Amino acid sequence: MAGGAFVDSNGGRDFEGKVTTFVLITCFVAAMGGLLFGYDLGITGGVTSMEIFLVKFFPSVYKQMMDDTGNTSQYCKFDSQLLTLFTSSLYLAALIASFVAATITRKFGRKPSMFIGGLFFLVGALLNGFAVNVEMLIVGRILLGFGVGFCNQSVPVYLSEMAPSKIRGALNMGFQMMITIGILIANLINYGTSKHKNGWRISLGIGAVPAILLCVGTLCLDETPNSMIERGQHEKAKLMLQKIRGTSNIDEEYHDLVDASEEAKKIEHPWKNILQPKYRPHVTFCFFIPTFQQLTGINAIMFYAPVLFKILGFGDDASLMSAVITGGVNVVATLVSIFTVDKFGRRILFLEGGIQMLICQIIIGVMIGMKFGLNGQGSFSKGEADLLLFFICLYVAAFAWSWGPLGWLVPTEICSLEIRPAGQAINVAVNMLFTFAIAQAFLTMLCHFKFGLFFFFAAFVVIMTIFIAFLLPETKNIPLEEMSSVWKSHWFWNKIVPNDNDLGGYNHKSNQKSIP
Numbered sequence: 098m099a100g101g102a103f104v105d106s107n108g109g110r111d112f113e114g115k116v117t118t119f120v121l122i123t124c125f126v127a128a129m130g131g132l133l134f135g136y137d138l139g140i141t142g143g144v145t146s147m148e149i150f151l152v153k154f155f156p157s158v159y160k161q162m163m164d165d166t167g168n169t170s171q172y173c174k175f176d177s178q179l180l181t182l183f184t185s186s187l188y189l190a191a192l193i194a195s196f197v198a199a200t201i202t203r204k205f206g207r208k209p210s211m212f213i214g215g216l217f218f219l220v221g222a223l224l225n226g227f228a229v230n231v232e233m234l235i236v237g238r239i240l241l242g243f244g245v246g247f248c249n250q251s252v253p254v255y256l257s258e259m260a261p262s263k264i265r266g267a268l269n270m271g272f273q274m275m276i277t278i279g280i281l282i283a284n285l286i287n288y289g290t291s292k293h294k295n296g297w298r299i300s301l302g303i304g305a306v307p308a309i310l311l312c313v314g315t316l317c318l319d320e321t322p323n324s325m326i327e328r329g330q331h332e333k334a335k336l337m338l339q340k341i342r343g344t345s346n347i348d349e350e351y352h353d354l355v356d357a358s359e360e361a362k363k364i365e366h367p368w369k370n371i372l373q374p375k376y377r378p379h380v381t382f383c384f385f386i387p388t389f390q391q392l393t394g395i396n397a398i399m400f401y402a403p404v405l406f407k408i409l410g411f412g413d414d415a416s417l418m419s420a421v422i423t424g425g426v427n428v429v430a431t432l433v434s435i436f437t438v439d440k441f442g443r444r445i446l447f448l449e450g451g452i453q454m455l456i457c458q459i460i461i462g463v464m465i466g467m468k469f470g471l472n473g474q475g476s477f478s479k480g481e482a483d484l485l486l487f488f489i490c491l492y493v494a495a496f497a498w499s500w501g502p503l504g505w506l507v508p509t510e511i512c513s514l515e516i517r518p519a520g521q522a523i524n525v526a527v528n529m530l531f532t533f534a535i536a537q538a539f540l541t542m543l544c545h546f547k548f549g550l551f552f553f554f555a556a557f558v559v560i561m562t563i564f565i566a567f568l569l570p571e572t573k574n575i576p577l578e579e580m581s582s583v584w585k586s587h588w589f590w591n592k593i594v595p596n597d598n599d600l601g602g603y604n605h606k607s608n609q610k611s612i613p
């Protein structure tokens with residue numbers, strides 16, 4: 098499912114096999130999916146800050162922006178539901194599409210879903226690039242959203258099933274990494290196109306290039322062995338396994354895949370299954386982790402950084418350049434997470450990231466509050482603007498090594514096979530729902546909450562950090578087949594999870610220390 102399913106479905110054991118060229122090509126295709134998602138996340142902020150674009154499609158917002166009679170508070174300059182709908186409609190469409198894609202991925206395979214996703218991306222990008230009215234823009238964004246839904250649902254699954262288990266963890270975070278690279282590319286392109294008359298067309302239309310690569314790439318790829326087994330093509334699956342592992346010694350892995358598929362088929366009602374008391378921690382984390390990931394307020398920065406910087410008095414160029422800087426910080430800090438997550442663990446990254454975000458949000462809120470007050474009139478000096486940008490970067494870095502990648506990793510690794518599809522569906526749907534809500538509400542919230550908006554998100558960061566401190570057990574280095582033991586040795590979850598010996602279908606070890 099979207100954003101995840103990289104976990105080892107064979108119980109964490111390592112099978113014989115090399116990292117073949119074939120697998121590397123699959124990674125490239127998967128990368129296109131993440132890149133496209135990131136590109137769409139990053140492109141609208143810059144485009145909606147381009148004057149020519151606003152004049153053409155949102156003239157009332159442009160008038161409001163240019164109003165220098167002093168009637169409009171800086172905080173409210175971009176407050177327009179139609180303008181935010183341009184950004185947010187994508188995520189609502191993605192939410193709906195990921196459910197449809199889940200069925201197509203299961204019944205017809207991963208490839209059709211990826212291909213359909215690529216096609217939606219292509220048509221959406223072209224519609225946006227050639228748009229002559231707001232309707233074309235919004236319909237284009239909805240199609241891009243369908244693309245995100247189909248790709249986020251199928252690409253990670255495809256990738257995890259193709260990848261040898263030893264690089265599966267890295268690939269999980271690699272997906273978020275590609276998202277951040279997509280955002281950065283979008284920011285760079287906006288910076289480059291902003292001076293051209295039709296710059297916004299190039300920015301929006303250029304998304305068609307990775308979409309074509311994804312479509313063509315998908316056509317050249319083969320289906321995963323797991324999907325072949327799921328659809329009764331056992332002999333083909335064996336051959337495919339030999340091809341992707343670069344060895345004929347695949348019997349053990351093949352039998353594990355068949356067993357896993359049989360187990361999964363026994364679950365008639367995955368949604369009813371996940372509601373059993375023993376899965377309460379799983380449902381809790383699959384719901385609250387994506388909720389909190391979005392309530393960090395990260396997308397207030399990712400979507401609206403150029404607009405926000407413009408509101409704060411940065412010039413046009415400086416606004417877009419600042420977005421490039423925050424985009425760059427986002428990529429580098431995600432790398433930090435990839436290299437430290439298995440060494441220091443998930444909890445420490447979550448907790449450190451939370452505290453760092455909190456401090457930065459308070460400083461940002463205070464700085465804006467002191468300059469713009471409640472009436473929203475004011476401006477920053479060059480030095481103050483640089484200092485503000487510095488704290489925004491520190492905030493983005495904290496997110497990028499904590500809630501960004503861990504928001505996908507933790508829900509996938511805590512769910513055992515029989516509840517993975519349902520758990521992932523919750524994770525993705527909730528993520529998209531809150532991405533939509535924040536995208537839609539941010540500019541209006543800024544208009545009403547003013548600088549207090551940063552304290553609003555900071556309050557959620559306090560709640561989520563306490564939530565992690567008390568409720569999330571450390572999952573670093575815990576083999577998947579022993580994951581159920583973490584609940585039994587946790588001070589809170591051992592009171593909630595029923596005391597049977599067959600949690601999640603896996604045996605658990607009795608000699609665990611108390612966690613955390």
Ligand SMILES: OC[C@H]1O[C@](O)(CO)[C@@H](O)[C@@H]1O
Binds near residue numbers: 138276396427501532
């Ligand atoms: O890198 C920031 C991006 O990462 C996400 O949280 C996805 O994991 C997006 O919602 C956000 O725009």
